[in-house]
Amino acid sequence: MAKPALQGRVVAAHGRHYRVAIDHTDQLRQCYPRGKKTGIAVGDRVSVLPEGEQEGAITEILPRRNLFYRSDAQRSKLFAANIDQLLLVLASEPEFSEDLLGRALVAASSADIPAHIVLNKSDLPTTAAARARLAATEALGVPVHTLCALDAAQVHERLEPLLRGRCTLLLGQSGMGKSTLLNALVPDAQAATQAHSIALGTGRHTTTHTRLYALPGGGDLIDSPGFQAFGLQHLGPQDIEHGFPEFAPAVAQCRFYNCTHQHEPGCGVLAAVTRGEISAQRHALYLRILAENEAARRY
Known part of the structure; x- marks a missing residue:
């Protein structure tokens, strides 16, 4: 008789x-997708057909609240599903990429996921300059939390109130100190990672491994691999515009209802850029993403 x-x-x-945590039990089952099913992300709720005592087949992805991911011509990278917020880890050294930061924020805004920034390595003398580079982003309403991940007490004081009771995706470019921050927030993270890597048959923790940790103070933290690229080819033109919420007041002033905010006469967004009300750097990012996605559709 089938289970x-x-x-x-x-x-x-x-x-x-x-690895799937089964509802209302302490079971953790090692699972694989049935058939060619793909597109499963950490944080997804799924249906599982049990196989043996500790394994199972994923047969269905249950409805999601959201999905945070990046995509380019070759593949999509699913970071997490059903998250409450994004925590982007940056540092002054090595210098973070404002382009990658902007793209991650567009992905979050387009999915209506609130974002916070952690500026790590506050013990370095270059922190003030990095903080100044983030002033325009902070002006958009994205909070910036400056700290040193090596100081566990400081990390808990600054971030625990933000994380408590929420499911948070921890994301950052390589070298920003994300792992140090994770270890400060979840002291047994390394041991848990090793145990789950063995259970998944993957040996040591690698850059393709994504893992959810229960926070000691309540809430969940999803650790995702560092990234060096952030394509947004899954977004259509309206999604991209939605990813720039500061455009909204100016869009209402556009002469044409289907304005693309690139070159049209009477464009409210272009006028706002000229007046300095919208960052020229942000508008340039908007144009780059539009151009990349249009080029991808042609090939």
């Missing part, structure tokens, strides 16, 4: 291997 399907939450992912 009934179970429901649970994906708490770790590596390739086509997933």
